Amino acid sequence: MSDGHQPPLDPGAGDADRIAEMKSALEAMILVAHDPVPPELMAQLLEQPVSSVERWCDELAESYTERAHGFELARVAGGYRYQTRGDLSPYVERFVLSEQHARLSGAALETLAIVAYKQPISRAQVASIRGVDPDGVLRTLAARGYVAEVGRDTGPGQAVLFGTTETFLEKLGLDSLDDLPPIAEFIPGADVVETLEQGLHPAPPDDDRRA
Amino acid sequence: MSDGHQPPLDPGAGDADRIAEMKSALEAMILVAHDPVPPELMAQLLEQPVSSVERWCDELAESYTERAHGFELARVAGGYRYQTRGDLSPYVERFVLSEQHARLSGAALETLAIVAYKQPISRAQVASIRGVDPDGVLRTLAARGYVAEVGRDTGPGQAVLFGTTETFLEKLGLDSLDDLPPIAEFIPGADVVETLEQGLHPAPPDDDRRA
Amino acid sequence: MTIDVSTEVYTGPFDLLLQLILSEEVDIYEIHLARIVDAYLDEVERLQALDLDVATEFLLIAATLVELKARRLLPGRADVDLDEELALWEERDLLLARLLECKTFKDVAGVFAHLADEADRSFARSVGPDERFAGLTPDLLAGTSLQRLRNAAIRALTPRPVPVVDLHHVSPVRVSVADAVVELLDELPRAGRIGFRRLTADLVERLEVIVRFLAVLELYKQGVVELDQPEHLGDIEITWTGGTDVDADELTIDVYEG
Numbered sequence: 001m002s003d004g005h006q007p008p009l010d011p012g013a014g015d016a017d018r019i020a021e022m023k024s025a026l027e028a029m030i031l032v033a034h035d036p037v038p039p040e041l042m043a044q045l046l047e048q049p050v051s052s053v054e055r056w057c058d059e060l061a062e063s064y065t066e067r068a069h070g071f072e073l074a075r076v077a078g079g080y081r082y083q084t085r086g087d088l089s090p091y092v093e094r095f096v097l098s099e100q101h102a103r104l105s106g107a108a109l110e111t112l113a114i115v116a117y118k119q120p121i122s123r124a125q126v127a128s129i130r131g132v133d134p135d136g137v138l139r140t141l142a143a144r145g146y147v148a149e150v151g152r153d154t155g156p157g158q159a160v161l162f163g164t165t166e167t168f169l170e171k172l173g174l175d176s177l178d179d180l181p182p183i184a185e186f187i188p189g190a191d192v193v194e195t196l197e198q199g200l201h202p203a204p205p206d207d208d209r210r211a
Numbered sequence: 212m213s214d215g216h217q218p219p220l221d222p223g224a225g226d227a228d229r230i231a232e233m234k235s236a237l238e239a240m241i242l243v244a245h246d247p248v249p250p251e252l253m254a255q256l257l258e259q260p261v262s263s264v265e266r267w268c269d270e271l272a273e274s275y276t277e278r279a280h281g282f283e284l285a286r287v288a289g290g291y292r293y294q295t296r297g298d299l300s301p302y303v304e305r306f307v308l309s310e311q312h313a314r315l316s317g318a319a320l321e322t323l324a325i326v327a328y329k330q331p332i333s334r335a336q337v338a339s340i341r342g343v344d345p346d347g348v349l350r351t352l353a354a355r356g357y358v359a360e361v362g363r364d365t366g367p368g369q370a371v372l373f374g375t376t377e378t379f380l381e382k383l384g385l386d387s388l389d390d391l392p393p394i395a396e397f398i399p400g401a402d403v404v405e406t407l408e409q410g411l412h413p414a415p416p417d418d419d420r421r422a
Numbered sequence: 423m424t425i426d427v428s429t430e431v432y433t434g435p436f437d438l439l440l441q442l443i444l445s446e447e448v449d450i451y452e453i454h455l456a457r458i459v460d461a462y463l464d465e466v467e468r469l470q471a472l473d474l475d476v477a478t479e480f481l482l483i484a485a486t487l488v489e490l491k492a493r494r495l496l497p498g499r500a501d502v503d504l505d506e507e508l509a510l511w512e513e514r515d516l517l518l519a520r521l522l523e524c525k526t527f528k529d530v531a532g533v534f535a536h537l538a539d540e541a542d543r544s545f546a547r548s549v550g551p552d553e554r555f556a557g558l559t560p561d562l563l564a565g566t567s568l569q570r571l572r573n574a575a576i577r578a579l580t581p582r583p584v585p586v587v588d589l590h591h592v593s594p595v596r597v598s599v600a601d602a603v604v605e606l607l608d609e610l611p612r613a614g615r616i617g618f619r620r621l622t623a624d625l626v627e628r629l630e631v632i633v634r635f636l637a638v639l640e641l642y643k644q645g646v647v648e649l650d651q652p653e654h655l656g657d658i659e660i661t662w663t664g665g666t667d668v669d670a671d672e673l674t675i676d677v678y679e680g
Contacts, residue, residue, distance in 0.1 A: 020279060025302040027281030028295035032303055032545045045305055068231060070238025083552050084239035091236040092243055094256045096555045104562045105245050105550040106574070113575035129578060144562055171563035172571065181572045187580050243551040285544070297543035315538065320531035328530070340523055342437070354576055383534060384541030397529045399522055407521055411514050 022046055023056050026080075034107050035136040036079025111137045112146060116168070116180060120150050120161035138162065146171070233257055234267050237291075247290030247381070288380035289387055322348045323357060323379070328394050331361050331372035349373065357382060440521055440528075486513050602637035610647065610662040618658040 025046060030037050039057065043050040057080050061073035071082050084092050104112065111134050114126055126134045141147045142162075150163035164177070174180065236257060241248050250268065254261040268291050272284035285294050295303045315323065322345050325337050337345040352358045353373075361374035375388070385391065399407075489510060551558075610616070618638065622631045638660060641647045646664030651657070 024279060024281030024296065025299055028299040028303050028545075029281075029305075031282045031293060031295055031547050032549075034549055045302065068235055070235030070240075071242045081552070082242060082549075083554075084242055085235065088236055088239040089554070091256065092239050092551065092555060093558060095240040095248075095253075096243065096551050096558050098252060098256065103245070103564070103566055106548050108550075108562075109566065109571065109574040110578040113571050114578050116571065117575050117579065140556075143556075146563065168563070171561060172566065172568060174568075181568055183572055183575050183579065187576060242547070243549075243555070245548045245550050247546075282547075283544070287546075293547040294544040297540065300543045300545070303545050315535070317531065320534045320538075321527050324527045324530040324534055327534075328527075340520070340527065342520070342524065354573065356573055381546070382541060383537040384544070385537070392530075392533060394526070394530070397526045397533075399525050399529075403525065404518075404522065407518055411518055411521075 019056070022048060022052075023060060026053065026056055027060065030073070030080050030082060033081070034105070035133070036076045036081040038079045041079075108137050108140060112141055112164075112168075115141070115147050115162050116164050116177070117183065119163035119177075121163075122153055122159040122161055124159060126162075230267070233259060233263075234271060237264065237267055238271065241284070241291050241293060244290075244292065246377075247286075247288050247292040249290040252290075285384070286386045287384055288377040316348075318348050319352060323352060323375070326352075326358050326373050327375050327379070327388070327391060330374035332374075333364055333370040333372055335370060337373075437524070440525055486517055489513070599633055599636045599640060602633050603640055606634070606637050606641060610641070610660065611664070611666060613662065615659065615661045618660060621660065 026042060029042055029045070039050050039053045043053045046053065057073060057075075064072055070085055070088055072085055073080055074083050076083075103109075107130075111126060111130060114129055115121055118125070118129075123134060123138060126138070138147065142149075145165055145167040147162050147168070148165050149160050151161045153159040153161055168174075169176065237253055240253055240256070250261050250264045254264045257264065268284060268286075272286075275283055281296055281299055282293050283296055284291055287294075318341075321341060322337060325340050326332055329336065329340075334345060334349060337349070349358065353360075356376055356378040358373050358379065359376050360371050362372045364370040364372055380387065606621075609621070613621075618635070621638075622634050625631050625634065638647065638649070638658075641664075642649050644664075646662070648661040648663050650659045650661070652659070
């Protein structure tokens, strides 16, 4: 977690170095994000003006095109994301069709699992468990027919509540939700997790031990 | 859909163009993958020798490093994947909250080490090396997906045998089990053996103490 | 010699024995076996539930140790049965081999931790194809087993540890009352009379101020300063009364553990 941390910007670095670091940070953030990343968010995290972030992204996008990489940096739905170059679609299609990749991403599967075990559940509750905005993923799952709106919260705001569908049960070969494998015994309490975390300060490997 | 289609390889293109296209196809396929992509699969899809695919991937990886991109092409768990450059982790962590890395306990690491080097191995065999019942630890490791049942002992009782998984390789950033440091390096040196031997010597360290 | 195993994460009798022989660098025969047993029993108690496997494992080790020790205490070997002697050596070699194996994997575990820490700094892309390719795979759940769904649920629902900043590398502020006394013995005779607030005006850490306060009380106890606090919660006036030649070494300063 970086809250509180300062990003590792070398204060003595020259402007060119600083810009190079900012650009590689942008590349890294966009690479792992599941949804297009708004420039405003990146600007905030890097403590840089939005206009600079946009300029750097454009420069990156240009350099990819110039060097004929297989990926491009596209501005989609208000954010930046990596996507494959249009003319390479035939290769990508072959690849996607190759069986092992016809499945949900880890993030999507985790969201689906949360909905399955905690339904009915609101978007905000999913977000608080996963720690990230589940909007895009929930949309995908709904488009596939694995989850659906099952009601409205009675509280203020009347948030939409999600649950799994018949399709979900069918695809997993389940008769009913009662057939989901139990998980409670595998989930440690927060105190255990914390103790583990603290007890586990692995000593750096020490070369003379191996002598 | 590409079934039946030929990938759009320009038959008149020179060798350099052809290689450039292959390389960008590799980039595109790895970009959309959920898991590390085995070079064998890409070789098959591109109808190229595996050795060429591996060479091209290595060249791509090198060029990313040379240009100090924020991402790198790493060979992990038998395949290639895009990952962020290690030193950029403070920027990236914001986006990957959901897969925050959990640290392993000392006991878990020791058990994992035993399973990694001695697989396939039964619970009883792990117990005899660690001197404690490894049941809880093995369950945790299995729940995290680092170890899995890989078979049954042929002897009486048909004990479950455990081995490490691809997730384990990814957790340690290894391409294959062959990349584990040779166990011989860790066998305690003569000094340790001597200390232990002296500690366990049935006769006094020197004879005149008995006098 | 004290054997303190309770400060270590105890993960079994081998660990304990290894620790005793290696880190303490002792000859196992020069310490009382009873102490190892006591330490062990304490651990078992701490673990709440007695694990029979652990207990018997330790008994086996303890028995071997007792026998080895008894053998060493025997005055001579002329009367020793050769078979028994051989069996004992065999036991010992077995124990030695197991300790070595245990140590080997302990060291490997350290390397694993290092590898995992390195690998944890990089984050893999696992975004998957964008929506242009979504139509190709009508059923994304086809390749998903219940096991995979269950594991995803466990991953997602396991509470995340609250991140803490690791302060291992930061050395704590170490201020001792004795050091503060030495400083005051230099400063107070020159000042003659000074308010506590002024005396501590240049200190940043609250702990340093407290230590100074304790030092002043020490000096009061030793009779070399007078204290006066005219107002409730007001500044404390410190007046040096000790003359010119007070040496810190001559004062007996209480040591505060902190």
